Amino acid sequence: MLKKERAAFIAQRLQELYPEQPVPLDHKDPYTLLVAVLLSAQCTDARVNQITPALFELADNPFDMAKQNVEIIRAIIRPCGLSPQKSSAIKRLSEILVDKYKGEVPQNMAALETLPGVGHKTAGVVMSQAFGVPAFPVDTHIHRLAQRWGLTNGKNVVQTEKDLKALFPKEKWNALHLQIIFYGREFCSARGCDGRVCEICTSCYPRRRKPKLVNKP
Incomplete structure (x- = not known):
């Protein structure tokens, strides 16, 4: 898949998995x-x-x-x-x-x-x-997964954020921010997947034979 095709597939799959995106931190305002x-x-x-x-x-x-x-x-x-x-x-x-x-x-x-x-x-x-203002804050989960999925070279979180914003429509940023975090915690954690285990990694890179090395943020 080309990068744009991977991005489209990822966005669709994440929406199927996480149609609702509750904010993980309890708050009232x-x-x-x-x-x-x-x-x-x-x-x-x-x-x-x-x-x-x-x-x-x-x-x-x-x-x-x-x-x-x-x-x-x-x-x-x-x-x-x-x-x-x-x-x-x-x-x-x-x-x-x-x-x-x-x-x-x-x-x-x-x-x-x-x-x-x-x-x-x-x-x-x-x-x-x-x-509700469009933003794409990058945490360790997003930084790691964006590299595993070939959406960025991920040398730092600034570059990762820039690359993700360029790939995805602005109206999807807020949902994707949470969806990627949810997916990373559930299926593609730092130790649970090395780029060759979870559904999205194997779908994006079915021929990947070696673990995907991830640049630390």
Whole structure:
């Protein structure tokens, strides 16, 4: 298959497998999603979902969070890892949202990326999942699968995102972001498939004989 043919096949198969794309992180609004995504860095979604109820019971909006002692935040989120950096970022971004944005999460990539602890991927997730704005944030699952499926040379996540955006229609980006993650977790994990095991890998490359080496992000 040519690259465009692989992309079309992949999009169709993923839509068949995952016609609905529930957001994996529990949240009730853009602010709680932003905090949850920040916490998910180097942490599983399942662990984040275990931690956020206690955190949001303490404060579920930037006005209340900005008033909290950073050590109290840190104690709650410690199981997520990187708690010193994450607790400081949560408190500081909450203060900025109150002071600069009247307590609202900005619906703007550039503005989101200026917030403490919010990188390009986190901003993209918030834009797509909270506001429905087309974005294609690349995590480790997407980076790995895009290489296995021959959609990118995958030298870095910036290039992977650029290549995927060029291959797929903008209106499919938000769904595909989640669909690829779901598929990677279920069928094409780092250890469960080496590019020669799962349905999509074998369909795209039926003659592949050696494991597909993946460039780390």
